[in-house]
């Protein structure tokens with residue numbers, strides 16, 4: 469198939485592109501390189517440097533008979549979204565509307581979208597399921613939910629067929645070492661730990677150790693990026709075989725605390741990883757994990773690499 473990938477030079481997009489190529493698909497990557505890296509652009513892809521906010525360029529780039537779009541391009545820094553919400557409305561909401569308009573012009577009906585666990589906010593009950601309340605408590609999460617609602621409507625109106633994949637915390641790197649681009653100025657726990665282990669950052673900040681969790685630090689569900697890539701390939705097949713759209717939670721089913729992840733990282737990297745406890749960040753949930761039950765049922769989702777040690781080991785292989 470011919471797949472158009474926005475944000476394919478980024479961390480998750482590049483892993484998915486690698487798997488699409490392995491399966492024999494033809495891939496075009498459209499990326500403005502704001503956080504993507506050249507290292508992530510494989511020689512086999514057609515690369516177009518462009519911003520999804522440039523409607524004309526985006527629409528021209530989509531000429532060529534694409535079968536589906538995978539839409540990763542977005543801003544994802546939760547803290548920044550609270551300080552500069554307009555930037556997030558523009559990039560994540562207007563940008564996605566532009567993608568949808570270009571798809572309509574080029575008669576492309578299928579889209580797979582990177583949504584997030586952030587659409588749930590602070591859950592009342594764990595594990596999070598698709599029945600949990602959608603109540604984002606940061607602006608980033610709101611932009612993802614807003615876009616999902618647009619998709620839901622367009623799908624009802626028969627305009628598109630979509631998969632909204634709500635990732636929990638992505639981590640790890642391709643176990644065969646084929647994807648090696650490092651994230652620019654990452655904010656998530658795992659790449660930050662890696663940067664401290666390599667000496668690029670001074671210390672890890674642990675935001676709060678007085679939560680009602682096993683050791684007081686926040687608990688999250690870490691999902692290996694290769695398992696995420698596999699879920700994208702399977703979701704694409706699902707959209708091809710069925711007429712309906714798909715909304716899925718993608719996690720490993722297991723919660724690890726920040727302190728546990730830090731401990732495992734020290735053991736695996738054999739490096740000093742200095743850490744400092746600081747105040748809680750407003751809007752952080754104590755714990756967030758999912759059972760991905762529907763994903764297991766609908767697309768036969770079976771995470772293979774998502775145990776915390778494999779996630780850390782495959783990351784360290786690249787960062788060290």
Ligand SMILES: NC(=O)c1ccc[n+]([C@@H]2O[C@H](COP(=O)([O-])OP(=O)(O)OC[C@H]3O[C@@H](n4cnc5c(N)ncnc54)[C@H](O)[C@@H]3O)[C@@H](O)[C@H]2O)c1
Nearest residue numbers: 475477478479480500501502503504519520541542582638
């Ligand atoms: N990393 C996670 O744990 C996680 C969790 C949930 C959801 N997501 C979502 O997954 C997607 C990919 O995340 P990632 O971790 O790979 O981030 P990333 O920053 O590595 O990748 C985003 C890519 O999109 C490109 N981009 C951004 N704005 C653009 C624009 N306006 N026009 C064209 N290209 C643009 C960037 O250059 C980059 O290559 C995002 O939509 C993010 O919100 C990520």
